[in-house]
Amino acid sequence: MMNMSNESSLSHPKRQNKVMSKDKRTQILHDMVRIRMVEEEIARRYSEQEMRCPTHLCIGQEAVPVVVSSFLKKNDLVFSGHRSHGHYLAKGGNLNSMLAELYGKSTGCARGKGGSQHLIDLECNFMGSAPILSSTISVAVGAAWAEKYNDIGSVTVCYFGDGATEEGNFHEAMNFASIKSLPVIFVCENNLYSVHSAMDVRQPAGRKISEIASAHGMLGATCDGNNVEEIAAWVELAISRAREGQGPTLIECLTYRHLEHCGPNEDNDLGYRSKTEVEAWLASDPIEKLKETNTPDQRRSLELWVEQVEVEIEKAFVFAKTSSFPEASELFSHIYPVSGE
Amino acid sequence: MKRVSLSYSEALLTAQRQLLKQDKNVILLGLGVPGPTGIFGSTIGLVDEFGSKRVIDTPASENALTGIALGAATRGLRPILVHIRVDFAVLSMEPIVNQAAKWSYMYGGQIRAPLVIRMIIGRGWGQGPQHSQSLQAWFGHVPGLKVVMPTRPSDAYGMLITACQDNAPVIILEHRWLYSIKGPVCLEGERVPLEGAEIVRHGKDITIAATSYMVIEAIEAAEILSKIGIEAEVVDIRCLTPIDKNTIGKSVMKTGHLCVADTGHSEFGVCAEVISIISQNYWKYLKSSPTAISAPFVPTPTSPALADLYYPRAHQMAESIAKKLKVRKTLPPESKIDRPWRDQPNSKFIGPY
Numbered sequence: 001m002m003n004m005s006n007e008s009s010l011s012h013p014k015r016q017n018k019v020m021s022k023d024k025r026t027q028i029l030h031d032m033v034r035i036r037m038v039e040e041e042i043a044r045r046y047s048e049q050e051m052r053c054p055t056h057l058c059i060g061q062e063a064v065p066v067v068v069s070s071f072l073k074k075n076d077l078v079f080s081g082h083r084s085h086g087h088y089l090a091k092g093g094n095l096n097s098m099l100a101e102l103y104g105k106s107t108g109c110a111r112g113k114g115g116s117q118h119l120i121d122l123e124c125n126f127m128g129s130a131p132i133l134s135s136t137i138s139v140a141v142g143a144a145w146a147e148k149y150n151d152i153g154s155v156t157v158c159y160f161g162d163g164a165t166e167e168g169n170f171h172e173a174m175n176f177a178s179i180k181s182l183p184v185i186f187v188c189e190n191n192l193y194s195v196h197s198a199m200d201v202r203q204p205a206g207r208k209i210s211e212i213a214s215a216h217g218m219l220g221a222t223c224d225g226n227n228v229e230e231i232a233a234w235v236e237l238a239i240s241r242a243r244e245g246q247g248p249t250l251i252e253c254l255t256y257r258h259l260e261h262c263g264p265n266e267d268n269d270l271g272y273r274s275k276t277e278v279e280a281w282l283a284s285d286p287i288e289k290l291k292e293t294n295t296p297d298q299r300r301s302l303e304l305w306v307e308q309v310e311v312e313i314e315k316a317f318v319f320a321k322t323s324s325f326p327e328a329s330e331l332f333s334h335i336y337p338v339s340g341e
Numbered sequence: 342m343k344r345v346s347l348s349y350s351e352a353l354l355t356a357q358r359q360l361l362k363q364d365k366n367v368i369l370l371g372l373g374v375p376g377p378t379g380i381f382g383s384t385i386g387l388v389d390e391f392g393s394k395r396v397i398d399t400p401a402s403e404n405a406l407t408g409i410a411l412g413a414a415t416r417g418l419r420p421i422l423v424h425i426r427v428d429f430a431v432l433s434m435e436p437i438v439n440q441a442a443k444w445s446y447m448y449g450g451q452i453r454a455p456l457v458i459r460m461i462i463g464r465g466w467g468q469g470p471q472h473s474q475s476l477q478a479w480f481g482h483v484p485g486l487k488v489v490m491p492t493r494p495s496d497a498y499g500m501l502i503t504a505c506q507d508n509a510p511v512i513i514l515e516h517r518w519l520y521s522i523k524g525p526v527c528l529e530g531e532r533v534p535l536e537g538a539e540i541v542r543h544g545k546d547i548t549i550a551a552t553s554y555m556v557i558e559a560i561e562a563a564e565i566l567s568k569i570g571i572e573a574e575v576v577d578i579r580c581l582t583p584i585d586k587n588t589i590g591k592s593v594m595k596t597g598h599l600c601v602a603d604t605g606h607s608e609f610g611v612c613a614e615v616i617s618i619i620s621q622n623y624w625k626y627l628k629s630s631p632t633a634i635s636a637p638f639v640p641t642p643t644s645p646a647l648a649d650l651y652y653p654r655a656h657q658m659a660e661s662i663a664k665k666l667k668v669r670k671t672l673p674p675e676s677k678i679d680r681p682w683r684d685q686p687n688s689k690f691i692g693p694y
Contacts, residue, residue: 077416111449120448127415128448132439138405139440142412149368149394149418169435172405179400334450335484337508 018236020229026298028070028228029290030305032062035086036287037309038095041317042085042102043264050321051102053115054131058086060226060258063286064189065090067231068157071239075125077147077156079140082117082131083189083257087159092124095312096319105323112326113334134160134167137186141173144182155183155242163194165209166202174216174250183242185235186213186250189225195261196272213250225253226286256281343528349491350520352498353383353459355528357421360505361391364419367505370397370406371423371459378693380423381461381520403429407436407458411444411510414454419505427460427514428471434479441510442485453508457501462516462553462604464652465684466694469643475605475636477552480512481581481614487511487535488581492556494524496579499533507535516554516604517694518686538585540592544572547598547662550589550615552578555602555634561655566662569670573662584615590623597628600662602653607635629665634658645682652683 020028039057046055058065061083069090072078080087088098094109101108102116110118117131127143130136140158147154164170165188177184188209192199203209213220219241223230231253238249258281260267268278294302347355360367369387371380375396379385388396399406403424410420424430430437437458444452463472480488487509491497497515504511541556542563551559556577563573574592578584593599599619603611612633619631634653642648656675663672680688 079412108449110447110451113449114447118447120451122451128444128452130440132435135408135436135440138408138436139412139415141405142409142414143416144412145409146413146416146418149413150416169404169408172400172402173408175400176402176405176409334446336487337445337450337453337455339506339508 018233020232024070025228025290026301028066029287029302031066031070031090032287032290033302033306034309035062035066035089037306038089038313039085041313043259045317046264051116052104053102053117054082054262055102055116055264056083056262057259057264058083058257060281060285061189061191061255062086063228064187064225064231064253064255065159067228068185068187068235071232071235072155072157075152076154077125077127077140077143078159079127079136079143079156080119080129080159081133081136081161081164082129083161084119084129084159085116087129088119088121088126091121091126093119093121093126094123095316097121099316099320100323103320103323104325105320106326106330107319107323111330111334134164134169134173136160137164137170138173138176141177141182141184144177144184145180148180148182153243155185155239157185157187159187159189161194162188162190162192162199162209163202164188165212171212171216174212174218174248177248178217181245181247183245184248185238185242186248188250188252189255190252191255191257193261193273196270198272208252210250210252218248218250220250220252222252222254225255226284226289228286228290256284258282342530344525345528346523347494347498347526348521348523349494349497349515350382352494352526353501353515354385354387355526356498356501357384357387358390360421360502361387361395366417367419367421368395368397368413369421369423370399370410371425372399372401372429373425374398374423380425381517381693383520384423403432404436407433408440410456411436411441411454414456415444415452419455421457421459421505424458424460426463426472427476428463428474430458430460431476437480437486437510437512438483442483445509446485454510455505455508456510457504457513458510459501459513459515462514463694464517464554465686466692467643467645467648467684468641468694470640473641475514475603477514477581478605478610478614481611485510486582488514489535489579490514490553490581491579492519492553492577494522495526496533498526500535503532503535511535514553518554519557521686521690522557536580536583536585538579538588539577540574540588541577542573542575544574544596546571546596547573547600547666548576548589548592548596549573549600549602549658549662550576550578551602552611553604555604558653558655558658559602562658562662565656565659565672568673569663569668571663571666571668578611578615581611584618586618586622589615590619593619593623594626597626598666599627599631600634600658600665601631602634602658605635606638607633608638610635632661632665634661645684649683654683
């Protein structure tokens, strides 16, 4: 019987100390760079005031979704919250539809009805994202329950931040997932801040979020969310446990957002995050860390990739800008889903 | 057409049994759902027939359970979630209002969330402030929800089936004091719609539009009024999304007078809404200003001495209608009750509440 206590990332008996293959590492780096480039372009263009919705960028936090998705199959499900661009893109979400959604166009992934905070792409099973903290956690648990009920064999990932773990719904959802032994991976991106509020006013000192897992009868682990190998080890274990019917896992990934909570700018002038802290985390940039050990071949391959992605991004922005806004009649469409056989 | 006489709770039970039998994606969940008292008889025995994978007892986690039901619904299940009190559903307002109601619209119509939430309006035996609320107005105010209040067993049966087969989230508010009332139920036949009001008693002198248990009080008031020559038309409002202005309006065109009776408060409630709708659309037919019959705007008190003052009664309704219509005849005296207080539906009923 597995010990359900919190395990440090190095000592879990089943954690594989594998070295990541060169190809996988390259793929991960490229996917992270692509997300970073998309987010940076959004940030650059945001002041044009044509993306008129609250936008929470994930610059600095790209490692977690890319590593998680690298172990997922297409029919595995992903749910997220307000800071979902990385989760969406890593799962295979359509870039054109995502940008069109930010521009409020009818070609957007939610037909302009949701904006950045309500991305969805059912084609790749990015099932939905909603900004009320912890709301999609119970929805993800329900989806996993239905998948298990129908013996689909999929796993469900739910992404959320440190703030969401303070909501009652998070605990209720964990409890239920544990009782039913559901194939869920709870991925907490702990970036230490809930808007401007630091951990010390929100959570008990010295208590890791992953320790909550054992209180709910499941496995939990904390890892460096900017270290792809560390994330990979835990994600691979969690997914195999889920697929083998051994139930849910909570993985807390320590990471950091480079920009402000919501919007395209830095906000270090506000002073809620110290200069030393910010600098330390910037020095731990997950993309820079991978690039450091690139061989000349890998550097060249990355350069080619960047050129390709630049073209893709430019085209996607053109698509978004030239798409039409929803017609007036769409104001009243889709209040209810269509019923009947 | 196979018609049987069933009580309201038997009608609910029959509907759920039929749904569970016909569609393997239907699941029934909630606190105490498979338990020995089976939600006042409305879910009794279903776990023995369909198993605990489909008839599920749950942790006391109303908030997450609603999100969970929504998530399951997005993946093909058709959950029926039961709250033994409307007051407990308050713990789940966020997933009802922010999530379930909006997932179709805010995702551009891509998600369907066929979710049914049954809630029971409590009354009697000192249920008090947190076991008696009637919050249909809250749900009626949220675009994306369908809200129904079946009064008769035929509607309890038919609307639950239609709700489960509907792809939208449907809130069904049931009244505890309706549970033992029997009525004819057609077990096969046309789908019962989740819209439209119904005239349950014809009359020419005044329209009483009522919800849920107040329909019963309204019919009794109509019988009292009939003794002094006033014939009231009673409309069972049935559905709140939308309120059937055509049926109520047509009745008002005939009678010229409107009284609305609801189980909740008049303030910001169904009474206010119906009066607003009829005033806006049928103004010229009104010969008197519309009136509201509802619980006073206080939390439900527990003491039977106060609870007796709280719930409007048929005789009081008849008195106020006679006064409104300026009919000076004396009503027959209110019938005496065979129990010390009115906090029981009848003297034989001893609970559970």
